[in-house]
Amino acid sequence: MQQLTEEQRKQLEEKLKGMTPEQIQALQKQQCIFCQIISGKVPSKKIYEDKKCFVILDINPAAKGHLLLLPRDHYSIVTQVPEELLGHLFVVARNLSQVLLKTFKADGTNLFVANGAAAGQRAQHFILHLIPRKSGDTLLNQEEKLVDQQMVEKVKIAVEGKLQILLGKKEMPKKEPVIVAEEKYLTSASAKRYHRQNCAFAQNIPEENKVWLSRESATSSAREPCTCVSGKRIPLSKDGKKSRVKKEKAAGTKKSEPKKSSQQKVKEQKSEKGADLDDIARLFS
Amino acid sequence: MGCDYCDIVDRNSRAQILYEDDTTLVVVKDLVLIPGQITILPRQHFTILELVPDEIVRKCSVLASKVSQAVFDSLEPQGTNILVHNGLGGGQKVPHFAIEIIPRREGDGLNLQWPPKEVTEEELEMVVQQLEPEVKKLGDLTQIKPEEPQQKKKEETKSEVKEQKENYLTKSLRRIP
Numbered sequence: 001m002q003q004l005t006e007e008q009r010k011q012l013e014e015k016l017k018g019m020t021p022e023q024i025q026a027l028q029k030q031q032c033i034f035c036q037i038i039s040g041k042v043p044s045k046k047i048y049e050d051k052k053c054f055v056i057l058d059i060n061p062a063a064k065g066h067l068l069l070l071p072r073d074h075y076s077i078v079t080q081v082p083e084e085l086l087g088h089l090f091v092v093a094r095n096l097s098q099v100l101l102k103t104f105k106a107d108g109t110n111l112f113v114a115n116g117a118a119a120g121q122r123a124q125h126f127i128l129h130l131i132p133r134k135s136g137d138t139l140l141n142q143e144e145k146l147v148d149q150q151m152v153e154k155v156k157i158a159v160e161g162k163l164q165i166l167l168g169k170k171e172m173p174k175k176e177p178v179i180v181a182e183e184k185y186l187t188s189a190s191a192k193r194y195h196r197q198n199c200a201f202a203q204n205i206p207e208e209n210k211v212w213l214s215r216e217s218a219t220s221s222a223r224e225p226c227t228c229v230s231g232k233r234i235p236l237s238k239d240g241k242k243s244r245v246k247k248e249k250a251a252g253t254k255k256s257e258p259k260k261s262s263q264q265k266v267k268e269q270k271s272e273k274g275a276d277l278d279d280i281a282r283l284f285s
Numbered sequence: 286m287g288c289d290y291c292d293i294v295d296r297n298s299r300a301q302i303l304y305e306d307d308t309t310l311v312v313v314k315d316l317v318l319i320p321g322q323i324t325i326l327p328r329q330h331f332t333i334l335e336l337v338p339d340e341i342v343r344k345c346s347v348l349a350s351k352v353s354q355a356v357f358d359s360l361e362p363q364g365t366n367i368l369v370h371n372g373l374g375g376g377q378k379v380p381h382f383a384i385e386i387i388p389r390r391e392g393d394g395l396n397l398q399w400p401p402k403e404v405t406e407e408e409l410e411m412v413v414q415q416l417e418p419e420v421k422k423l424g425d426l427t428q429i430k431p432e433e434p435q436q437k438k439k440e441e442t443k444s445e446v447k448e449q450k451e452n453y454l455t456k457s458l459r460r461i462p
Contacts, residue, residue, distance in 0.1 A: 045410070045412070047413065047416055048423070048426075050425050050426055050427045051427055057413065059409065060401030060402060061401070061402050062401070063399075063402075064408075065412055065416070077353075078350045078353050078367060079353055079354045081350065083347045083350070086346050086347060086349075086350055087342070087344075087347060088343075088427065089346070090343065090345070091343065091426060092426050093334075094334050094337065094342055095423050096420070096423075097335060097371060098335045100416075101335070102419055103415055104415075106374065107372055107373060107375070108370070108371050108373055108375025108376065108377060109369075109371045110368065110369060110371065110375050110376070111369035111371065111384075112367070112368055112369075113367035114364065114366055114397075115364050115365045115366070115367070116362075116363055116389065118363035118364035118389045118393075119365055119366045119389040119397075120366070120389075120398050121364065133374045133376070134374055135373065139399050140368070140397055141376045142395060143318075144316045144317055144318055145316070145317065145318070145319075146315060147316075147317060147320050149299060149315065151315075151320050152299065152300070152301050152314070152315050153301060155313045155320065155323070155360075156301040158359045158360055159313075159323065159352075159355050159359045159360065160303045160304075161359070162354075162355040162358040163303055163304055163311065163351065164304065166354055167304060167351055
């Protein structure tokens, strides 16, 4: 873009101070070459358009078929683009990527966004680049480097909190904790106890027999809480169970053996499901 | 076996998970262009972008925006790049679709620029004409609202997960003497 002299810049800054956000937005739109392309004031090579986005050829492409996907409204960087619109842009990119692969027999594509001048952004309009690639060209190919685990953890610690805050409002409610927070319990029509949703006993209730209880209705009902709710041990009051325990006691050493093996089996199953490396290491030692 | 990103999903890797839900993960890998780089990947194994369903493309792109913001807030770079290597020719190293968020600073040594080609008006017009028939087939992409089948799919996968859990738990219950 054109360079401003010191005076012009000062003038502009003062002008901007006195303007409302709407006026600033209108000015940005006026100044933005891509907004002018979208409104038809500047000619372009249009490939695709719909009511949300506008796709043109890059006039100085990285490769033949290099496309620029533009939102119709003016946004500077990705974080300003509304979610719905951003999602649409990526879906359009996926469809056009397929077109490029087919039409130019490309061996791959790159999606590329630059946010900020340091990242290589040239224009003040959000652009999703879609670049067809041929094997052997060296565009955007940079060697990946192995970084040590400390660095990985450092990055995690630095970014995790901020990301959780940003996602906290929208994404978290979808997950299970909400159900826990509502304190809904599961039981079946004939059952004497009620369970948390994630309790093993609750999982055993066939879908058609499931009865949902709110916390109030559960505590006021004649049903007792399962150990998953109360945190207590199950009292072995039934005769059948008692006698089984006695039998096992009589058997003596036999009792401890199957327990161990069941624990081991659980462990093995854990490792199959991708447990910690430590767990696996312990199995081998 | 074989897919490094599926290993991340299965927690069989040195990568650290920042966020995960039923469809997507945000992770820090140890093999990166620059430290601070963050990767967004779908839980399910899709090799290339073209195979990823709408709903997950949308989800990943929104996460890309959120991660960019989180990176701006925490690592305070001067900019970020969002990059997808799609297909072997596109420089894709792991056969599992992913979006990379790369924090940038002046003089960080990364070169993600390309030499701009000078092309003539005629060449551009030719590209337009070559692309036209295939693009026309796409129709209006705002019209596509595949929400219903997507929801059904979600329910299916959810019930599958439940079944697995049931099996696992009932099995472990049976083992208790």
